[in-house]
Amino acid sequence: MTGTSTGAPTALAETEWRGRAERHERRVDALVADHLRRRREGVPHPVEDFLFTYYNLKPSQLRRWHPGAGTALLGEGARARLSERFYTELPDGAVAVDAGEFLAARPVLGFVEKLLSSVASRPAHLGCFGLHEWAMAYRTGRVRHGQVPLRLGHEGTDRVVESHRIQCSHFDAFRFFTEAARPLNALRPTRERQSELDQPGCLHANMDLYKWAYKLSPAVPSELVVDCFELSREIRTLDMRASPYDLADWGYEPVRIETAGGKAAYMEAQRGFAERGAVLRERLLDACRTLRAA
Numbered sequence: 001m002t003g004t005s006t007g008a009p010t011a012l013a014e015t016e017w018r019g020r021a022e023r024h025e026r027r028v029d030a031l032v033a034d035h036l037r038r039r040r041e042g043v044p045h046p047v048e049d050f051l052f053t054y055y056n057l058k059p060s061q062l063r064r065w066h067p068g069a070g071t072a073l074l075g076e077g078a079r080a081r082l083s084e085r086f087y088t089e090l091p092d093g094a095v096a097v098d099a100g101e102f103l104a105a106r107p108v109l110g111f112v113e114k115l116l117s118s119v120a121s122r123p124a125h126l127g128c129f130g131l132h133e134w135a136m137a138y139r140t141g142r143v144r145h146g147q148v149p150l151r152l153g154h155e156g157t158d159r160v161v162e163s164h165r166i167q168c169s170h171f172d173a174f175r176f177f178t179e180a181a182r183p184l185n186a187l188r189p190t191r192e193r194q195s196e197l198d199q200p201g202c203l204h205a206n207m208d209l210y211k212w213a214y215k216l217s218p219a220v221p222s223e224l225v226v227d228c229f230e231l232s233r234e235i236r237t238l239d240m241r242a243s244p245y246d247l248a249d250w251g252y253e254p255v256r257i258e259t260a261g262g263k264a265a266y267m268e269a270q271r272g273f274a275e276r277g278a279v280l281r282e283r284l285l286d287a288c289r290t291l292r293a294a
Contacts, residue, residue: 014075
């Protein structure tokens with residue numbers, strides 16, 4: 001829910017917003033239960049830990065529900081929010097996100113809007129086949145996931161890299177390439193060129209929708225943040241199934257991108273993620289517009 005075109009916030013009765021908050025908490029509890037159990041037991045996970053290490057939002061923060069900018073919370077219970085940063089009391093006694101304070105404190109909004117708009121304006125390019133993970137293991141004895149073996153061994157992994165055209169456009173994947181692999185990439189991504197090079201077929205660009213959503217919290221609805229988290233989690237699974245690592249002991253069937261069948265399966269999944277990412281990207285842009293208008 002968002003405010004009206006005149007900037008007046010949409011008001012939620014206490015029963016309504018408490019119901020949304022409770023549904024959100026149950027949803028997040030189900031999503032993070034296994035991770036929290038493993039963390040208590042000290043058991044690392046080569047696929048899912050990424051969602052809580054590379055992406056640094058804590059499960060407790062993900063669980064905290066926020067209505068987003070442009071929505072006001074009614075009722076006495078809403079006053080507890082006034083102890084949280086970026087919340088303010090409105091003249092009628094309702095409680096809402098203070099958009100002005102948020103925008104002053106979080107200048108990242110302009111970058112996020114530019115990046116999301118740029119990516120949304122481009123067609124999806126498919127067919128990278130997840131070779132960024134292979135390039136991160138190219139000609140090195142120190143792989144990023146040392147607790148699991150390479151499915152084809154070091155020499156087999158190197159041959160896959162050398163027999164393909166590497167065309168990674170995403171800086172936060174490219175920066176982890178080995179020194180030997182960097183010259184093999186057709187592009188030279190940099191942070192400064194991110195808005196120019198990111199494209200909607202890229203797995204990492206779509207995973208990062210989660211990062212941009214939580215960086216704009218509490219000014220975007222928490223339901224949207226979790227929608228982005230779920231997409232990121234599914235993409236991460238494909239990313240690692242298509243990687244050079246043997247994750248059979250963890251229950252993951254490999255996507256053998258070194259074969260024609262594996263390439264086809266990868267592209268089909270990539271196309272589906274691009275379509276879902278486009279919907280979430282537009283919802284995030286809507287949230288940005290609501291924040292500016294609030």
